[in-house]
Amino acid sequence: MVFTSLEFFVFLPLALLGFALLPGRWRWTWLLLASWVFYGATRPSSLVYLGAVTIAVYALGWAIERAAGGRRVALLIAGVVGLAGSLVAFKFYNFAAGEFERLVGGGFALPRLGAAAPAGFSFYVFSALSYLVDIFVRRIPGKQGAVDVALYLAFFPKILAGPIERAPSFLSQLGSRVPADPASIVLGLQLIGWGLFKKVAIADNLAPLVDHNFAIAAFAAPIELLISVYFFAFQIYCDFSGYTDIAIGIALLFGIRLMENFRRPYLARNTAEFWGQRWHISLGRWFRDYLYIPLGGSRAGLPRQYANTMIVFLVSGLWHAGLGYGVGWTFIVWGALNGFYQWVGLATRPLWRRLGEAWPRIAQSGPLVVLRVVITFHLIAITWVFFRAKSIGDAWMILKKIGTKLPDIPSLITSYPFTAEHAFGAAMITLLLVLEIFDERKSVFARLAAAPVVVRWSAYYLVIFGLLILGRWQVKEFIYMQF
Amino acid sequence: MKNLVRSAFVFLAIGLAIYAGVYWMAERLVYATGRSNPLFKIETAARTDYDWVILNASHAMTLDFADFNASMERQTGLSILNLASTGSGPLYNRFVLEHFVRQHKAKHLLYVVDEFGFRSADWNEGRFADAKLLRRTPLNSAIARSLVHYSRDEGVTPLAVLDYLTGFSKINNRERFLRDQWEGEAQFDRVYRPSPPVLKKRIDYLYPPLVAPELVSRYLAEFADLIALAQQHGMTVVLIEMPVPAQFQTARPQDPTFAAAIARLVSDRALTYHDFSAALPDARYYFDTDHLNRSGVTAFFEQQLKSVLLATPATN
Numbered sequence: 001m002v003f004t005s006l007e008f009f010v011f012l013p014l015a016l017l018g019f020a021l022l023p024g025r026w027r028w029t030w031l032l033l034a035s036w037v038f039y040g041a042t043r044p045s046s047l048v049y050l051g052a053v054t055i056a057v058y059a060l061g062w063a064i065e066r067a068a069g070g071r072r073v074a075l076l077i078a079g080v081v082g083l084a085g086s087l088v089a090f091k092f093y094n095f096a097a098g099e100f101e102r103l104v105g106g107g108f109a110l111p112r113l114g115a116a117a118p119a120g121f122s123f124y125v126f127s128a129l130s131y132l133v134d135i136f137v138r139r140i141p142g143k144q145g146a147v148d149v150a151l152y153l154a155f156f157p158k159i160l161a162g163p164i165e166r167a168p169s170f171l172s173q174l175g176s177r178v179p180a181d182p183a184s185i186v187l188g189l190q191l192i193g194w195g196l197f198k199k200v201a202i203a204d205n206l207a208p209l210v211d212h213n214f215a216i217a218a219f220a221a222p223i224e225l226l227i228s229v230y231f232f233a234f235q236i237y238c239d240f241s242g243y244t245d246i247a248i249g250i251a252l253l254f255g256i257r258l259m260e261n262f263r264r265p266y267l268a269r270n271t272a273e274f275w276g277q278r279w280h281i282s283l284g285r286w287f288r289d290y291l292y293i294p295l296g297g298s299r300a301g302l303p304r305q306y307a308n309t310m311i312v313f314l315v316s317g318l319w320h321a322g323l324g325y326g327v328g329w330t331f332i333v334w335g336a337l338n339g340f341y342q343w344v345g346l347a348t349r350p351l352w353r354r355l356g357e358a359w360p361r362i363a364q365s366g367p368l369v370v371l372r373v374v375i376t377f378h379l380i381a382i383t384w385v386f387f388r389a390k391s392i393g394d395a396w397m398i399l400k401k402i403g404t405k406l407p408d409i410p411s412l413i414t415s416y417p418f419t420a421e422h423a424f425g426a427a428m429i430t431l432l433l434v435l436e437i438f439d440e441r442k443s444v445f446a447r448l449a450a451a452p453v454v455v456r457w458s459a460y461y462l463v464i465f466g467l468l469i470l471g472r473w474q475v476k477e478f479i480y481m482q483f
Numbered sequence: 484m485k486n487l488v489r490s491a492f493v494f495l496a497i498g499l500a501i502y503a504g505v506y507w508m509a510e511r512l513v514y515a516t517g518r519s520n521p522l523f524k525i526e527t528a529a530r531t532d533y534d535w536v537i538l539n540a541s542h543a544m545t546l547d548f549a550d551f552n553a554s555m556e557r558q559t560g561l562s563i564l565n566l567a568s569t570g571s572g573p574l575y576n577r578f579v580l581e582h583f584v585r586q587h588k589a590k591h592l593l594y595v596v597d598e599f600g601f602r603s604a605d606w607n608e609g610r611f612a613d614a615k616l617l618r619r620t621p622l623n624s625a626i627a628r629s630l631v632h633y634s635r636d637e638g639v640t641p642l643a644v645l646d647y648l649t650g651f652s653k654i655n656n657r658e659r660f661l662r663d664q665w666e667g668e669a670q671f672d673r674v675y676r677p678s679p680p681v682l683k684k685r686i687d688y689l690y691p692p693l694v695a696p697e698l699v700s701r702y703l704a705e706f707a708d709l710i711a712l713a714q715q716h717g718m719t720v721v722l723i724e725m726p727v728p729a730q731f732q733t734a735r736p737q738d739p740t741f742a743a744a745i746a747r748l749v750s751d752r753a754l755t756y757h758d759f760s761a762a763l764p765d766a767r768y769y770f771d772t773d774h775l776n777r778s779g780v781t782a783f784f785e786q787q788l789k790s791v792l793l794a795t796p797a798t799n
Binding site: 182 | 494498501614642
């Protein structure tokens with residue numbers, strides 16, 4: 001079931017009604033059952049995978065809690081290897097087998113995995129891994145209630161595409177008391193509305209043009225490719241952050257606060273800020289806490305810091321493989337390119353600091369901030385080409401075609417026959433950016449809460465009717481939920 | 484709490500009022516831009532009595548491209564209403580005919596038999612929920628009642644009824660300001676250059692593997708009902724097969740059982756049947772793999788169809 005389907009708009013009120021009517025101690029059980037219904041609705045066999053992961057994690061959590069010394073470590077390793085191994089196998093086995101056969105040649109054939117991974121698998125496996133590690137390092141006790149652990153993994157707003165919530169903050173909210181106050185409910189509904197708007201009115205309206213031009217990249221004009229690269233940057237942002245907003249909003253209706261996952265990423269002033277503080281924050285923090293720091297982080301000398309940074313981005317590239325655009329080497333390049341940006345950032349950080357100290361007014365000046373934001377956006381947009389293209393060759397060709405015609409772009413823009421779809425896409429992106437610039441200074445939702453009722457309601461009606469009139473409701477999937 | 488309930492009520496009431504306004508505007512746009520939707524054609528038909536009504540999927544739609552229907556009317560002196568719609572099998576066509584006979588009459592029904600329309604629910608029940616058709620279908624209580632009946636008794640999804648009644652597909656129509664025209668009509672003057680991969684793709688699309696052979700029997704029964712309905716309303720029924728290119732004719736699956744069933748129906752119901760499928764084998768008469776272009780339609784009309792239209796005697 002997806003958030004934009006009619007089934008979901010029937011399911012959600014029923015889930016909320018049951019939750020509200022039941023006595024406190026049964027509410028989380030109800031929510032767990034609702035989550036299983038949500039997850040199994042499209043593909044019931046998905047519940048088998050979720051059930052297996054839940055049972056394994058619950059049992060391992062107990063065992064780690066009780067064990068000591070080497071046995072404790074062995075149990076953690078078994079859990080990590082089992083979970084990460086299943087993720088790797090599902091994601092890469094068929095791809096790796098194909099690559100191996102191509103390398104060996106001579107008609108050599110390896111067997112293939114018949115089953116595809118269920119939607120959201122990589123998200124709840126990451127949640128499961130963090131749960132085990134958190135028990136191991138005693139951030140949380142291993143003796144958790146079975147319903148609580150199962151709900152932590154299955155909670156329907158986040159199971160398909162996150163945020164990758166941490167067990168300590170999630171489990172601590174599961175009391176018998178339901179803390180959903182009216183303000184949380186209003187904020188939840190606002191987030192759901194805005195998330196839906198980003199998904200169906202912005203992302204899904206940008207998608208056809210992007211899909212078309214990336215599919216015929218070899219024949220598309222440079223200006224068309226440039227527009228598609230820009231549009232894709234906003235398509236993937238609105239698709240993914242739209243999902244997250246809806247997820248956080250729904251969770252609030254049940255009185256559960258999920259972590260922030262996006263913070264106006266295209267207003268980042270450098271790529272470190274983009275990845276560290278603004279884009280897919282829950283994944284970035286997961287990698288920081290469960291990979292970067294255990295590898296030594298920045299404490300083991302500069303060469304190790306560089307190596308650890310690159311490892312994190314390469315693993316992130318691998319994790320992203322298969323998110324709607326197949327599994328391929330493009331994701332390794334995407335990860336490596338982002339890792340390279342961090343290297344450049346690390347290497348030049350002392351220089352920027354010295355320059356900032358020498359000319360503080362210039363460093364904080366508006367035009368320079370805007371310039372940095374624009375440069376950062378373009379650096380990220382270049383990486384999205386590798387994310388979206390069918391192959392490294394295609395991505396390179398797109399960048400080359402755009403690059404060679406870059407000096408002519410102003411004249412090409414004036415002569416290009418823009419369509420209503422282009423104008424609509426550009427208008428939606430402008431609306432988004434204007435709202436995000438306002439939001440950067442003070443939350444738009446907080447502004448709305450303080451605004452007169454006429455303004456507030458007008459905004460709500462605009463979003464609701466914008467969804468009805470402009471939304472593309474036929475698209476049934478979010479990019480990030482496809483693995 | 485009382486204030487909250489009152490606010491919610493006012494918010495909902497204003498929202499519903501805006502919705503009604505948006506719905507009204509969407510409905511106006513249906514009339515302002517309408518053209519090829521069969522139910523729109525019935526609603527806006529210039530007359531109540533016709534000599535001929537044409538039903539089928541897109542193959543028959545070509546007879547109404549670029550005002551060719553008006554040209555046929557001029558050349559024959561007959562009144563013709565083409566109610567064909569893309570991808571529609573006998574169930575959807577029966578639904579259209581039922582609506583037609585509520586307030587209109589016709590002397591003849593020309594039904595273009597296409598085997599693919601009998602093979603899949605996509606071309607039958609599925610058509611009722613197609614947003615492309617729903618967004619151009621005018622709001623009408625008789626259509627609504629009929630849709631409810633089809634949903635209750637014929638396996639049409641209730642979502643189609645919900646969509647129709649709420650006007651969602653009209654409100655959400657991305658082509659709301661564009662004329663209702665099937666994309667094929669824009670290619671009417673084009674000449675098809677045969678391409679085996681394109682032909683294969685088209686055949687695979689129209690004739691997917693028959694997963695449930697009993698479907699054919701079911702849609703044959705629906706077709707028999709359609710014919711019975713037409714005959715009850717005094718129409719002489721003529722079945723034809725439209726011309727297709729030789730490559731298409733060779734590539735499409737030929738089911739002898741289906742042909743036998745149609746032959747039985749023709750005999751039992753005293754219908755007239757003309758197989759024109761091999762009449763224009765040359766690809767130059769088509770704008771794509773299987774649709775007649777302007778010169779194809781002209782040739783077909785002059786060589787075959789005109790005499791059928793003029794020579795068929797009326798029942799009454």
